[in-house]
Amino acid sequence: MLSGAGLGDKVLLPNQTEYTARLGSYWSVSAALSPWCMVLPSTAENVSTIIKTLVSGNCTFGVKGGGHGSFALSNSVEDGIASILPGGPWQEVYETLAPHGVTVTGGRAGSVGVGGFLTGGGNSFHAASHGMACDTVVNFEVVLADGSIVNANAEQHADLWVALKGGSANLGLVTRFDLNVIKFPDATKPDIWGKFIAFDLADGDSVIDAMVNFTEHAHLDQNTSSIMFFGHVPAVGGMVLQLGLENTKGIADPPAAAGYLTAGKILSTTSSVVPMPDLVRSENPAQPAGVRNIWFTLTTANDPRILKYAAARHTAAVAKLSAALPPGNFTTMCAFQPLNHIIAQHGVANGGNVMGLDYWMQDGDGAARDGMLLLFEVGVYGGVEDEGKADVVVKAWAEEVERYAEELGVGWGWRYLNYAGREQDPLGTVGPVALGRLCRAARRYDPEGVFQRLRGSGFKIPEGACV
Numbered sequence: 001m002l003s004g005a006g007l008g009d010k011v012l013l014p015n016q017t018e019y020t021a022r023l024g025s026y027w028s029v030s031a032a033l034s035p036w037c038m039v040l041p042s043t044a045e046n047v048s049t050i051i052k053t054l055v056s057g058n059c060t061f062g063v064k065g066g067g068h069g070s071f072a073l074s075n076s077v078e079d080g081i082a083s084i085l086p087g088g089p090w091q092e093v094y095e096t097l098a099p100h101g102v103t104v105t106g107g108r109a110g111s112v113g114v115g116g117f118l119t120g121g122g123n124s125f126h127a128a129s130h131g132m133a134c135d136t137v138v139n140f141e142v143v144l145a146d147g148s149i150v151n152a153n154a155e156q157h158a159d160l161w162v163a164l165k166g167g168s169a170n171l172g173l174v175t176r177f178d179l180n181v182i183k184f185p186d187a188t189k190p191d192i193w194g195k196f197i198a199f200d201l202a203d204g205d206s207v208i209d210a211m212v213n214f215t216e217h218a219h220l221d222q223n224t225s226s227i228m229f230f231g232h233v234p235a236v237g238g239m240v241l242q243l244g245l246e247n248t249k250g251i252a253d254p255p256a257a258a259g260y261l262t263a264g265k266i267l268s269t270t271s272s273v274v275p276m277p278d279l280v281r282s283e284n285p286a287q288p289a290g291v292r293n294i295w296f297t298l299t300t301a302n303d304p305r306i307l308k309y310a311a312a313r314h315t316a317a318v319a320k321l322s323a324a325l326p327p328g329n330f331t332t333m334c335a336f337q338p339l340n341h342i343i344a345q346h347g348v349a350n351g352g353n354v355m356g357l358d359y360w361m362q363d364g365d366g367a368a369r370d371g372m373l374l375l376f377e378v379g380v381y382g383g384v385e386d387e388g389k390a391d392v393v394v395k396a397w398a399e400e401v402e403r404y405a406e407e408l409g410v411g412w413g414w415r416y417l418n419y420a421g422r423e424q425d426p427l428g429t430v431g432p433v434a435l436g437r438l439c440r441a442a443r444r445y446d447p448e449g450v451f452q453r454l455r456g457s458g459f460k461i462p463e464g465a466c467v
């Protein structure tokens, strides 16, 4: 069918070496399904021919960008065709831009793909200064379900532009992203500061308190960001508590980070002002490719009780995983990331999106409120059976924390699409305004529901939400 459409040289079949090599390019083994064939377009016109051919043959398909989706059916299909869209990882983008003294809001690990990251939102070092990465997209070139190629920006197809900012692959296949660039203070030095601290686990509570305080004040220094995580990492001897700090202006130890430095006993630390491509390259090993993965995400108010409880339940989950899986066969991450209200304000100022953060970041009186993004991640070195056992544990851990947050009245229903687990239905959590925008755009640009009906991968618009 695709060969008949003139795409024979772009199609890979299961008996071909390159097909097998492409299967190996999925970050998570859980997601590396074996479709009937893969097709690798190199132009928007190729993508247009592919979508027309698939629709005319009523053929199911999956869509892969950089391949960092964690679960089975996040970016491929077993029965059907996987279309692998153009666009490399963020590493290549940063390396291309750095000699020009500029950068863009992209992934914090260089290996992450551009396509999924930007259509799903994109939390970056620049989130507090520029909003989610999708908010810096000024134009999407997109192939619609009928094969037409359109540009979506503030002037043309503005409703599609807004809906693609967080709408994932529900409206079309993006073949080009035009982003606002961000200048480094010195064009000859594309540097940012990165600090990495390993704390004594016994000081977990006070490091959490420092993060809650940091989050509350993050709008005052929008260039400094932080991520902390508790993790079970057998390669470094078991349980760890680690913090990453960055400053996008290349300022080492900015005042905004000071609270962390006295929050606990520091076991080891590194600190450097380096070109941004070097820093993001160094982030890759923290989440290695080639293992099975289970992710769950939650969001809550910026409340230390939740973080402390989540960390305690993480310890319990590690004990359960140790009992269920062979020794050394899994890693975990219980990660916390500040969500200062300024992030949503940037999104609104940049024309709006369908992420829904602006909905969650205000209380009933319209006052801004800060939140915390939680990510529970387990990597499994075993087979699908071990993945199933781990899945039960992670799900229970996430449910416990969710229940506790609800009891305290500080749970947010929002689930960040780029971190969501298979069953978390992130687009069902964006609130009525964002969902309305998404539905209207889907009705207008995909009236036959191709991306709901034939696309077998990724997160869909919740069934029945658009009536």
Ligand SMILES: Cc1cc2nc3c(=O)[nH]c(=O)nc-3n(C[C@H](O)[C@H](O)[C@H](O)COP(=O)(O)OP(=O)(O)OC[C@H]3O[C@@H](n4cnc5c(N)ncnc54)[C@H](O)[C@@H]3O)c2cc1C
Binding pocket: 027, 062, 063, 064, 065, 066, 067, 068, 069, 070, 074, 075, 085, 106, 107, 108, 109, 111, 112, 113, 114, 115, 116, 117, 119, 120, 121, 122, 123, 124, 168, 169, 172, 173, 174, 175, 287, 418, 419, 457, 458, 459
């Ligand atoms: C190591 C690692 C680090 C990460 N770091 C961050 C981070 O710093 N911040 C953050 O916010 N997230 C981060 N993530 C999550 C990441 O944003 C998501 O996994 C994202 O989906 C990755 O995009 P991808 O193109 O690589 O993935 P894929 O699995 O290929 O794609 C994900 C989804 O996007 C859709 N898609 C991909 N390309 C296109 C396109 N061109 N047009 C339309 N739809 C498309 C696919 O259909 C698929 O459903 C990280 C993930 C990993 C594994």
